[in-house]
Amino acid sequence: MKPTDLSPAARAAADRQAIRGSWDGPALERLLQELLAYDVVLDARVAFRLKVMIGTIVAAVVGFIAAVVMIAEEDGLLLLAVAALEALLVGATVWRWLQASKMALPERALLMLQQMFLQIRQDLDPAEQIRVNVDLTGPTKAKRGQKQKLPAGAFLAREQYVFTDPWCSVRFQLRDGCRLTLRQVDQVMEVRRTKRSLRGKTKVKVRYKKLCRLTATLLPPAPVRWKARPQVDAEWERLRVANKKGQEVAVLERWFLYKPHEGRPKENPTGADAVGLMYRLCAMREVAAR
Amino acid sequence: MRCSWQTGLLAPQPCEMPAAGACGMCGRAVCMAHSVAGPNGTACPRCASANPGYEQNEETELESARSKYYTQYGGERYFTDRDRESVERERWEPYDEFET
Ligand SMILES: [Zn+2]
Ligand SMILES: [Zn+2]
Numbered sequence: 001m002k003p004t005d006l007s008p009a010a011r012a013a014a015d016r017q018a019i020r021g022s023w024d025g026p027a028l029e030r031l032l033q034e035l036l037a038y039d040v041v042l043d044a045r046v047a048f049r050l051k052v053m054i055g056t057i058v059a060a061v062v063g064f065i066a067a068v069v070m071i072a073e074e075d076g077l078l079l080l081a082v083a084a085l086e087a088l089l090v091g092a093t094v095w096r097w098l099q100a101s102k103m104a105l106p107e108r109a110l111l112m113l114q115q116m117f118l119q120i121r122q123d124l125d126p127a128e129q130i131r132v133n134v135d136l137t138g139p140t141k142a143k144r145g146q147k148q149k150l151p152a153g154a155f156l157a158r159e160q161y162v163f164t165d166p167w168c169s170v171r172f173q174l175r176d177g178c179r180l181t182l183r184q185v186d187q188v189m190e191v192r193r194t195k196r197s198l199r200g201k202t203k204v205k206v207r208y209k210k211l212c213r214l215t216a217t218l219l220p221p222a223p224v225r226w227k228a229r230p231q232v233d234a235e236w237e238r239l240r241v242a243n244k245k246g247q248e249v250a251v252l253e254r255w256f257l258y259k260p261h262e263g264r265p266k267e268n269p270t271g272a273d274a275v276g277l278m279y280r281l282c283a284m285r286e287v288a289a290r
Numbered sequence: 291m292r293c294s295w296q297t298g299l300l301a302p303q304p305c306e307m308p309a310a311g312a313c314g315m316c317g318r319a320v321c322m323a324h325s326v327a328g329p330n331g332t333a334c335p336r337c338a339s340a341n342p343g344y345e346q347n348e349e350t351e352l353e354s355a356r357s358k359y360y361t362q363y364g365g366e367r368y369f370t371d372r373d374r375e376s377v378e379r380e381r382w383e384p385y386d387e388f389e390t
Contacts, residue, residue, distance in 0.1 A: 279359035
């Protein structure tokens with residue numbers, strides 16, 4: 001698959017790193033499928049450019065040493081020119097790699113939406129469009145909060161940044177007239193721990209934690225009598241019936257916590273996690289026995 | 291006879307297409323689209339998902355997901371108490387629940 005194989009809609013979503021507006025079910029399914037395929041292409045491009053960058057850096061170092069050996073005493077200016085050219089080349093490969101990394105799409109997030117819509121496609125009202133507001137840029141600097149000082153403990157210092165990313169909001173109507181909203185807000189905690197090594201140097205180690213809050217809201221077309229509570233995990237889930245403009249809605253939320261051993265967290269709730277919340281909400285209505 | 295299979299997951303509705311036969315195990319009337327062939331003869335998606343030797347399709351997979359969804363987290367502990375402390379739920383910034 002090449003970037004040029006993308007449909008105009010997928011192209012626009014990939015460039016903007018966002019999915020917005022109103023969509024038909026099948027069109028949204030196709031879009032998510034395309035973006036997932038395109039993400040594989042993007043990942044391969046980042047990996048390739050990283051290799052090129054490392055190769056160029058190695059070649060530059062070797063080339064510079066060779067230049068020193070060959071031309072050092074005769075022409076200092078030529079040596080400077082060689083060094084400048086190499087620095088330019090290395091800079092260009094670094095820049096290209098950074099550009100590619102910035103375009104990456106959050107695979108697990110897209111996968112959640114894709115699997116979810118696949119499983120509920122029969123339930124959607126075909127006459128109604130799905131309203132989508134999905135931000136795929138991830139926890140960028142703009143979403144970063146104030147620096148917080150944490151108790152240092154055994155370290156020289158411990159600081160934390162919290163990124164708040166309310167990236168997902170989708171709303172759709174079911175074929176029985178109920179409206180469902182699914183929202184996800186991520187909090188990424190970046191903890192920087194400063195340590196003194198045995199040689200007396202200070203070292204900063206960065207750890208990440210990701211806390212996702214997935215919220216499903218059910219708005220029935222007419223007032224309903226809620227049936228028995230579905231099974232809810234008391235620790236990690238919260239179920240409430242709220243009032244919106246005189247009408248009762250049911251809201252089920254679940255928190256998910258991910259702690260990768262290293263690097264930025266890539267995990268996300270799955271499509272089954274999202275459908276699971278909505279399924280239990282819908283089971284609260286009084287419906288015909290199956 | 292009409293197919294009595296419930297389609298969908300969140301808003302279940304009977305299929306109601308003309309029945310092509312009955313499930314060999316539970317007797318439910320099923321249409322062509324909702325019958326699955328296997329070792330015990332024709333089966334509905336529910337019986338096909340519960341019995342080995344039946345081909346799995348979108349309907350049987352939805353069926354086997356149903357009970358799992360309902361009791362998804364029942365009794366399971368995904369996190370430790372220490373994780374819970376780090377959640378700090380109060381820190382959440384308020385946001386409008388119903389704004390899209
Ligand atoms: Zn059966
Ligand atoms: Zn049928």
